[in-house]
Amino acid sequence: MKKNGFVFVETIIAIVVLTSSLLLLYSTFTRILQSEKTRVYYDDIAYIYRSWYLKEYFNNLNMLAPIKKIEAGKEDYFVTIGIEYSDLFNNNLNEMAFAGKLLNDYEVTNIILVRENKLKELKKCSLSCSLDSSKCDSSMNSTDKDNCSNLYTNISEDMINYLKTVSIDVDCTYLFIVEYNTCECKSDGNCVNCHKYYSWVSV
Secondary structure, three states: OHHHHHHHHHHHHHHHHHHHHHHHHHHHHHHHHHHHHHHHHEOOHHHHHHHHHHHHHHHOOOOHHHHHHHHOOOOOOEEEOOOOOHHHOOOOHHHHHHHHHHHHHOOEEEEEEEEHHHHHHHHHOOHHHHHOHHHOOOOOOHHHHHHHHHHOOOOOHHHHHHHOOOOOOOOOOEEEEEEEEEEEEOOOOOEEEEEEEEEEEEO
């Protein structure tokens, strides 16, 4: 009887040790997977070059238009740039058509222009904060909490997750951030294996 009890205790200890090991292994695997995802989908050199080219293209148009909008305080965090932003093109329909084709060819789904000193505030925003201001970072003031609550209606959670990883090691005032959605498209027109890529360049 005593021997059976000892075996039972040994079994329980073995199960606890095995469970703890599996949980640790899962946690490590998840962290490595997230790190690999960040390495592959964030700031890949090919997409950085695409973003630089797009930034140069918009610079040659009227990049001052969205910058002035931010400077004037009309936007709290960022300006979304696209063919619908007519001030960029000075109502030049040919330029708008070319820009639309360029963005489509580059598989661009979103471009934002954000001021560097606002990026720290953006990093504090999370989905839980946007849904419940009591869950926001304690260092945030009421205005920033209100801005966070509106943030998720303008850009995706994936974009916000990318913004939280951005580390600025150059002197810049604005960041030109691009979201790409790259898919493998078959001859029948069906696209599969879509992945979002992100990169930024300074303005």
